[in-house]
Amino acid sequence: MAGLYNGLFVMRDRQTGSVWTHYDGSILQGPLAGQGVKLEILPAYHTTWGDWRTANPDTLVLDWYPEFKDNYRQGRFEIGRAGLRPEFQRTLLNWDDRLPENELVLGVNHYGEQRAYVLGELGGGPVIIADELGGDQIAIFADPGELYALAFVAVREGEVLIFSVQDGVIIDQTGAEWDMQGRALTGPYSGAVLPFATSFVSEWYGWSAYFPETTIYGR
Amino acid sequence: MMLGLVILIGMTSACADGQGPGTESGGIVGTPTPGVVESQVREAPVRARVSPSDDTRVESVAANPTSTNALPEATTVPTVTPRPQSPTAADTFDPDGLMMEAGSGFIPLDEPVMIPATEATWLDDGEIVMGLVANNGETRAFPVRQMAYHHIANLTVGGEPYLVTY
Numbered sequence: 001m002a003g004l005y006n007g008l009f010v011m012r013d014r015q016t017g018s019v020w021t022h023y024d025g026s027i028l029q030g031p032l033a034g035q036g037v038k039l040e041i042l043p044a045y046h047t048t049w050g051d052w053r054t055a056n057p058d059t060l061v062l063d064w065y066p067e068f069k070d071n072y073r074q075g076r077f078e079i080g081r082a083g084l085r086p087e088f089q090r091t092l093l094n095w096d097d098r099l100p101e102n103e104l105v106l107g108v109n110h111y112g113e114q115r116a117y118v119l120g121e122l123g124g125g126p127v128i129i130a131d132e133l134g135g136d137q138i139a140i141f142a143d144p145g146e147l148y149a150l151a152f153v154a155v156r157e158g159e160v161l162i163f164s165v166q167d168g169v170i171i172d173q174t175g176a177e178w179d180m181q182g183r184a185l186t187g188p189y190s191g192a193v194l195p196f197a198t199s200f201v202s203e204w205y206g207w208s209a210y211f212p213e214t215t216i217y218g219r
Numbered sequence: 220m221m222l223g224l225v226i227l228i229g230m231t232s233a234c235a236d237g238q239g240p241g242t243e244s245g246g247i248v249g250t251p252t253p254g255v256v257e258s259q260v261r262e263a264p265v266r267a268r269v270s271p272s273d274d275t276r277v278e279s280v281a282a283n284p285t286s287t288n289a290l291p292e293a294t295t296v297p298t299v300t301p302r303p304q305s306p307t308a309a310d311t312f313d314p315d316g317l318m319m320e321a322g323s324g325f326i327p328l329d330e331p332v333m334i335p336a337t338e339a340t341w342l343d344d345g346e347i348v349m350g351l352v353a354n355n356g357e358t359r360a361f362p363v364r365q366m367a368y369h370h371i372a373n374l375t376v377g378g379e380p381y382l383v384t385y
Binding site: 002003004005006007009010011019021022023024025026027028029033034038039042043044045046047048049050051052053056057058059060061062063064065068071072073074087090091092093109110111112113114134135147181198210211 | 302303304305306307308309310312313315316317318319320321326328331332333334335336339341342343344345346347348349350351352357358359360361362363364365366367368369370371372381382383384385
């Protein structure tokens with residue numbers, strides 16, 4: 001972590017000293033700036049450990065480093081708690097009071113259009129939200145109780161997939177089952193993964209600072 | 220206080236190879252076919268490198284592939300039209316919003332030790348983690364309460380570099 005930009009963390013690479021934002025992978029300053037170089041954002045499955053290890057039993061997990069134990073938060077990290085440290089607030093270029101600053105949202109940035117989905121307004125258990133963004137039909141796969149949500153493009157072979165949740169299982173209109181990671185478990189597309197629509201869970205202040213044009217789902 | 224949850228991979232330059240997006244190794248599986256996003260669906264465990272950020276989309280002018288009235292061949296050649304790109308922070312960079320060294324002092328992780336789930340006895344099921352599915356299908360988890368300190372983990376999975384940030 002090299003500093004802050006617009007209320008959010010920036011980092012330096014060790015080879016060139018360029019300053020990068022992790023919010024969209026672009027370079028703000030330094031030798032590599034202005035060249036269109038960009039890191040690509042992959043899906044970050046933000047969820048509970050119980051949910052993750054059940055879905056991915058072979059997963060490895062970051063070891064516990066005792067030398068940093070005083071720096072690690074104790075117990076469950078309280079995500080989305082109120083308040084913004086002054087140094088974060090000082091760097092903010094845009095303040096948007098449509099939502100509380102620490103409201104947890106899934107921010108989706110798809111082909112020039114951005115929309116925020118308030119996790120707390122999506123329901124309790126697994127839920128699929130069909131929407132249109134950036135000219136595509138997308139689907140939000142969410143389990144707000146686990147603080148999980150990601151967006152995918154809901155089209156296959158030109159046909160829009162219509163998802164629903166029945167008894168906790170995600171199915172499409174043909175009855176094929178899908179998992180929360182956008183992967184078909186049964187049916188003709190079994191094993192396929194829906195294309196990721198760039199999205200991640202964030203607090204509202206950062207999302208709205210970086211994407212002032214964002215809309216809010218349902219409003 | 221959360222700073223956003225992101226996993227990033229590699230370093231790419233849009234159209235740097237002159238072939239347009241989606242042609243990098245490990246990228247989109249299959250070739251563009253009629254149907255805008257069909258070609259973006261890939262088979263597990265391969266994970267495409269964020270095809271939605273591509274600035275082009277492939278469209279076909281073929282009205283109906285099943286039609287018995289065959290269209291002249293020229294009309295079925297896919298045409299590439301630009302898709303709107305989202306602005307990046309670099310595009311709109313304002314130095315007033317940059318404060319270097321603020322909040323520094325965290326220690327990033329380089330190729331951190333990763334252990335099997337069964338050995339992580341200190342982790343409660345209710346703890347929030349960031350999960351990564353690598354291009355080779357392997358999975359990794361990063362507890363948020365540790366990443367809220369380190370902020371950065373540089374790691375390699377299946378020979379490819381990943382960056383996990385918080």
